[in-house]
Every structure is written in C-alpha cells, then in structure tokens.
Amino acid sequence: MHLPVDRKTRDTRFISMLAAGAVFMIALAAGYLLLPAGSLKSSIGMRQSPLADTSSPMIIVDEFQSDGAEGSTVDIAQGLRDEVIGQLATFDDIVVVADPSRSNDGNASGFALQGSVQRDGNKLRSISRLIRRSDAAVIWANNYDADLEAKSILQIQADIGQDIAVAVARPYGAIFTAGTNKIAEPSMTELSGAYDCTMAYYSYRRGMDTQSHAVARDCLLRATDRFPTNASSWALLSLVYLDEIRFRYKFGSQPSPDAMTRATEAAERATAIDPNNTRALQAQMLVSFFTNDIDRALKLGAAAYAANANDTEVAGEYGLRLAMSGKWQSGCELVSRAVNKDAGPKGYYEVGMALCAFMRGDLQAAELWSRMSDLEYNPMHRLVLMSILGAQGKTEEALQLKVWLNANAPEMMKNVREEVSRRLQRTEDQDRFFGGLRVLGVGNEVANLRIDHPK
Numbered sequence: 271m272h273l274p275v276d277r278k279t280r281d282t283r284f285i286s287m288l289a290a291g292a293v294f295m296i297a298l299a300a301g302y303l304l305l306p307a308g309s310l311k312s313s314i315g316m317r318q319s320p321l322a323d324t325s326s327p328m329i330i331v332d333e334f335q336s337d338g339a340e341g342s343t344v345d346i347a348q349g350l351r352d353e354v355i356g357q358l359a360t361f362d363d364i365v366v367v368a369d370p371s372r373s374n375d376g377n378a379s380g381f382a383l384q385g386s387v388q389r390d391g392n393k394l395r396s397i398s399r400l401i402r403r404s405d406a407a408v409i410w411a412n413n414y415d416a417d418l419e420a421k422s423i424l425q426i427q428a429d430i431g432q433d434i435a436v437a438v439a440r441p442y443g444a445i446f447t448a449g450t451n452k453i454a455e456p457s458m459t460e461l462s463g464a465y466d467c468t469m470a471y472y473s474y475r476r477g478m479d480t481q482s483h484a485v486a487r488d489c490l491l492r493a494t495d496r497f498p499t500n501a502s503s504w505a506l507l508s509l510v511y512l513d514e515i516r517f518r519y520k521f522g523s524q525p526s527p528d529a530m531t532r533a534t535e536a537a538e539r540a541t542a543i544d545p546n547n548t549r550a551l552q553a554q555m556l557v558s559f560f561t562n563d564i565d566r567a568l569k570l571g572a573a574a575y576a577a578n579a580n581d582t583e584v585a586g587e588y589g590l591r592l593a594m595s596g597k598w599q600s601g602c603e604l605v606s607r608a609v610n611k612d613a614g615p616k617g618y619y620e621v622g623m624a625l626c627a628f629m630r631g632d633l634q635a636a637e638l639w640s641r642m643s644d645l646e647y648n649p650m651h652r653l654v655l656m657s658i659l660g661a662q663g664k665t666e667e668a669l670q671l672k673v674w675l676n677a678n679a680p681e682m683m684k685n686v687r688e689e690v691s692r693r694l695q696r697t698e699d700q701d702r703f704f705g706g707l708r709v710l711g712v713g714n715e716v717a718n719l720r721i722d723h724p725k
Contacts, residue, residue, distance in 0.1 A: 328365045329382075329438070330370050330380065331358070332383065335385070336388075337389060343389045346427070356431070358435045361440075380403040381445060382401040384399050393416075393417065396413070396430050400438055409448045416429075467490045471506045472614075476615045480523065483521065490503055491507065505537065505553040508557065520647070534561070536553070551573050552574050555591060567591055571592070586608030588604060589602065594625075594694055616644060628654075628661070633662050637659065641655065649675060656672060686712060690703055
C-alpha cells in the first residue's frame with residue numbers, strides 16, 4: 271500500500287536533491303582544480319573514469335612448514351612468515367596476500383612464496399622459494415642458516431625476513447627480472463599494464479641502449495594514459511625522461527628540449543597521487559638534484575628511505591646524492607649497504623664506491639671498485655677511472671681511457687667541467703677529482719678549476 275505524500279514533503283525532498291547535486295559538482299570541480307600544475311598536459315588522454323590497474327604482481331605467502339607438529343619450531347616458522355609478510359608490505363609495487371585461500375587464481379602475474387624451518391639443537395635452517403604460479407617455475411630459492419645461541423629468535427626472524435623480502439621484491443629482484451627479456455620487446459601490446467612497463471623499465475636500465483629506452487618510455491606513456499592514478503608508473507616515466515639528460519652520452523644523442531620539464535611534471539604527478547610512494551619520492555629527489563635544488567633533493571631522499579629502507583635502489587640513489595653533496599660518510603654507508611644487498615643494475619653503484627674511496631684518499635681501493643663497475647654502462651664511469659689512474663700516476667693506462675673517451679664520447683669530453691660539477695657539489699671535491707685529470711691535459715679549462723654552483 272502506498273501512503274500519500276503531502277506537498278511540503280515533496281518540496282523538501284526536491285530541495286535536498288538539488289543540494290546534494292550541488293555538493294557533488296563542487297567536489298568534482300575541487301578534485302579537478304587540485305591536480306598539480308602541468309599535470310593536464312602531462313596526462314595523455316586522461317579519462318574521466320580512470321581504469322583500475324590490476325597488473326601489480328601478487329605474492330601469496332603460503333604457510334611456512336616446520337619439521338615438528340608442534341612446539342618451538344612451529345612458532346618460529348609462524349613468526350618468520352609474519353616477519354616476511356611485514357617486510358614485503360613495505361614495497362609499493364606489489365600486492366601481498368597473507369591468506370592463501372583468498373587469492374585470485376586468475377592472476378597470471380602472481381607468485382607464491384613458500385618456506386620451511388628446520389631445527390637441529392641450536393642450529394636453525396630456513397628454506398624459501400618463489401614460484402611463478404602461471405607455470406609453477408621456481409624463479410628464486412635460497413637457504414638461511416642461523417645459530418640460536420648467537421642471536422635471539424626475534425632477531426633471526428627479522429634478519430631472515432628482511433633478506434627474503436629484499437631478494438624477492440627489491441628493484442632488479444626476483445619478481446622484476448623474471449621474463450624481462452620477453453617483455454622488453456618493441457612489439458609490446460598497447461594493453462600493457464603497469465607491471466609489464468615496470469619490467470620493461472628495469473630491462474632497459476640493465477642494458478641501457480636507445481631501443482630499450484624507447485620501449486620503456488612508450489610503454490610507460492601508455493600505462494599512465496590507461497591508468498593515470500598509478501603513482502609508480504608516473505615515477506618511472508619521470509626517471510626515463512631524466513635519463514635522456516644524465517645518460518645522454520651513453521645514448522649518443524641530445525635530450526629532447528623539454529626532457530627536464532617532462533621529468534619534473536611526471537615526478538610531481540606521482541607524488542601528488544601518492545606522497546609516500548618510494549619510487550615517486552626517488553624521482554622527485556633526482557629531478558631536484560639535477561636541477562640543483564640540493565636541499566630539497568636530500569629531504570626527499572630521506573623521506574623515501576624512511577618509507578622503505580629495504581628498497582635498495584632508494585638506498586643507493588639517496589646514498590649517492592648524500593655523498594656527492596659532500597656528506598661522504600653517511601652517503602657511502604648507504605651505497606655500501608646497497609652494494610652488499612646486490613642492488614642493481616649490476617656495476618652501477620660500484621662506481622659510487624670508487625668515488626667514496628677516492629675522496630677519502632684510498633686510491634688502491636678506488637681503482638679496484640672502479641674496475642668492478644660496468645665501464646660500458648656510462649662513459650662517466652670511464653672518466654672516474656681515468657681520474658683515479660691519473661692521481662696514481664698511471665698515466666699510460668689513463669691516456670688509453672682518454673683516447674677511448676675522445677672517440678666514443680667527444681661531446682662529454684668537451685663538457686667535462688659541466689658534467690662533473692652537475693654531480694659533485696663541493697668545490698674541494700671537484701678539485702680532488704680534477705687533480706687526476708690535470709696531468710692528462712683534459713681541457714685547459716680544468717687547469718685552475720674552481721666551480722661554484724648558483725643556488
């Protein structure tokens with residue numbers, strides 16, 4: 271039965287509907303206006319209703335097995351699993367599932383992390399492996415041994431949990447290296463998700479060539495177009511644009527005129543979407559550093575490292591910025607930590623360790639670290655080795671490097687002063703670096719060099 275509605279009630283409802291509609295339109299306009307400056311032109315074809323990206327890799331953490339039906343080993347296994355889940359959860363680019371029964375079996379990019387704990391007296395062994403669910407392939411496995419007399423159970427669980435999380439989820443770790451050669455092809459589909467483009471990015475950074483750079487850039491442009499609220503994709507796009515500038519001698523081409531503008535806008539978009547995203551903060555840090563806003567760069571780096579100290583790329587890049595800003599001790603400690611955690615790309619942070627040794631006067635260690643770096647990755651790596659050899663008086667080898675650089679990176683050799691001052695912020699550090707080059711006659715402008723950065 272329908273009860274009659276009086277006129278007053280109808281009028282009240284009508285007014286309420288108008289008010290609700292007005293509130294909705296105001297909120298919509300406010301959200302539109304709160305977009306960061308430059309983001310509208312950065313967003314390629316941004317949709318009114320952005321799609322949700324479901325391609326982030328899912329890690330299902332299975333129950334850890336133990337060698338006993340009950341007792342302390344079972345408790346240790348459960349505690350270790352809880353620790354692994356907590357450590358994995360600090361990474362923004364993955365989805366961690368703690369309840370295997372609630373997993374989505376249709377997720378082709380999913381992984382299962384399996385583990386077990388065995389105890390023999392005071393000796394403890396944990397075995398872990400990462401399974402790719404699409405084909406049941408084991409893509410990573412490791413054993414961890416511990417002495418219960420040397421460390422507490424809580425400390426052992428924390429140490430092993432961190433090692434597992436870093437090995438699996440760090441940039442260039444197991445999840446982001448499985449199948450990257452396949453994904454980084456120029457024929458990548460236009461329906462690529464954020465995870466596909468993240469894989470393309472890390473594949474590009476390992477190889478560092480113009481083709482893989484273009485693949486990663488185009489993929490990330492499509493991903494940010496389809497999924498404009500994915501902060502990590504915007505951050506990686508910013509880094510790709512920035513690489514046109516800082517690695518231009520490796521690419522052998524001039525950066526596009528608006529490369530820094532695009533890098534800045536993409537980084538700002540990333541942090542506007544998620545202010546605590548570690549990759550977004552990393553991108554903002556590097557953009558600030560290479561636009562000479564050093565104080566802001568270091569603050570952003572500190573925030574990124576605080577957000578996820580397990581992220582070896584953040585630790586390494588932040589450490590490099592600290593060191594090159596003159597904070598050598600704290601910066602080199604972070605770079606060393608990144609190297610010890612097998613941070614990638616391989617040979618990249620070793621050149622940072624070479625600079626650390628060089629600046630503290632240990633030329634022998636500096637040369638060893640420099641030779642361990644990937645000298646093909648960036649001509650700047652060879653320039654560092656040339657300076658070290660020059661400082662040691664090994665002029666014959668240093669001059670061979672000079673010949674190679676003049677032939678393969680002539681534009682860099684014409685701009686040595688600019689490129690070094692872009693990285694080393696203090697005049698005393700610049701003087702030390704150029705001391706090894708003066709004996710080789712690398713540019714007359716280096717002879718009595720003192721560079722002061724405009725602030």
